[in-house]
Amino acid sequence: MKEKLLNIKELASASVESVASLKDLYEAKVKYFGKAGLITELSKGMKDVPKEERPNVGKLINEVRTEIEEMFSKREEVLKKEERAKTYVSEAIDITMPSKQRNVGALHPITLVRNELIDAFTGMGFSIYEGPEIEEDYYNFQMLNIPKDHPARDMQDTFYITENILLRTQTSSGQARVMLKTQPPIKILSPGKVYRSDSDASHSPMFHQMEGLVVDKGITLCDLKGTLDEFVKIMFGKDTKTRLRPSYFPFTEPSVEVDVSCSECHGKGCKLCKGTGWIEILGAGIVNKKVLEDCGIDSNEYSGYAFGMGIERIAILKYKIPDIRLFFENDVRFLKQFK
Numbered sequence: 001m002k003e004k005l006l007n008i009k010e011l012a013s014a015s016v017e018s019v020a021s022l023k024d025l026y027e028a029k030v031k032y033f034g035k036a037g038l039i040t041e042l043s044k045g046m047k048d049v050p051k052e053e054r055p056n057v058g059k060l061i062n063e064v065r066t067e068i069e070e071m072f073s074k075r076e077e078v079l080k081k082e083e084r085a086k087t088y089v090s091e092a093i094d095i096t097m098p099s100k101q102r103n104v105g106a107l108h109p110i111t112l113v114r115n116e117l118i119d120a121f122t123g124m125g126f127s128i129y130e131g132p133e134i135e136e137d138y139y140n141f142q143m144l145n146i147p148k149d150h151p152a153r154d155m156q157d158t159f160y161i162t163e164n165i166l167l168r169t170q171t172s173s174g175q176a177r178v179m180l181k182t183q184p185p186i187k188i189l190s191p192g193k194v195y196r197s198d199s200d201a202s203h204s205p206m207f208h209q210m211e212g213l214v215v216d217k218g219i220t221l222c223d224l225k226g227t228l229d230e231f232v233k234i235m236f237g238k239d240t241k242t243r244l245r246p247s248y249f250p251f252t253e254p255s256v257e258v259d260v261s262c263s264e265c266h267g268k269g270c271k272l273c274k275g276t277g278w279i280e281i282l283g284a285g286i287v288n289k290k291v292l293e294d295c296g297i298d299s300n301e302y303s304g305y306a307f308g309m310g311i312e313r314i315a316i317l318k319y320k321i322p323d324i325r326l327f328f329e330n331d332v333r334f335l336k337q338f339k
């Protein structure tokens with residue numbers, strides 16, 4: 001029996017040394033400790049050992065079992081370490097390698113400025129109205145006191161779908177749509193695309209406008225000036241001043257052109273403001289009584305003001321952009337500067 005045990009021990013020692021992987025080690029272990037394993041068989045054979053010898057033989061078996069178990073667990077430790085070291089090498093990440101650059105999108109500068117304008121005016125109680133871009137001649141011109149043969153149409157030549165359906169030339173086209181549906185008080189802001197057959201460094205056949213319309217009891221030019229004063233301070237800084245110059249639009253009377261003090265030279269005169277110290281940013285005026293009446297609003301009870309500005313123009317001033325066409329070429333080198 002003793003010899004048998006020593007034999008098994010030697011066998012075990014040899015196979016423990018020879019295995020090269022954890023998997024092989026566990027397989028070898030089954031040979032000794034599995035259901036039909038050598039050690040298991042020995043324990044089963046105890047019943048054939050004479051009674052007096054059983055304590056001694058039992059002790060011996062236990063000793064050998066413990067020794068073999070220890071051999072296995074020592075080898076297991078070593079193999080585990082080796083295998084871990086191997087995975088460290090095979091799964092290694094080179095943290096000095098340059099990362100893959102992901103291009104993150106950003107809002108278009110026109111969208112950025114439009115959002116800023118919306119923030120400024122909604123902060124003063126305006127709500128948003130968006131009219132259609134494909135518009136009827138009726139809303140774009142006739143309801144704005146620009147009948148078919150009016151010379152003011154020349155300045156706003158556009159793209160016609162039919163004789164009476166066109167791409168709107170101004171967001172003012174929303175004015176009558178709102179006033180025909182809503183009785184005062186009205187206080188809306190109307191951003192959107194407009195179209196004109198014009199194209200050069202400062203004109204684009206498609207551009208964006210932001211219209212404002214306020215109709216209520218006792219509205220005067222002072223309300224317009226106060227609102228715009230507040231707006232330019234939000235948009236261009238606290239010391240920005242406004243100036244109203246007389247102008248003409250068929251749908252406002254009186255009409256004004258609004259200038260802001262030049263942010264570049266603060267009124268001294270520079271290239272940006274063409275030496276005048278002022279930059280024109282929008283057209284505005286008191287809503288023509290005829291327009292109110294045509295929309296069914298009593299012009300003796302109510303009055304209103306309207307203004308319309310080009311969003312590109314505001315963006316050009318804000319970001320000092322030399323050519324309006326840059327906005328629509330979609331050159332990423334240009335666009336990514338506005339993140």
Ligand code: PHE
Binds near residue numbers: 309
């Ligand atoms: N719609 C005019 C334009 O496009 C601007 C404007 C709007 C003027 C509202 C007066 C009142 O030039």
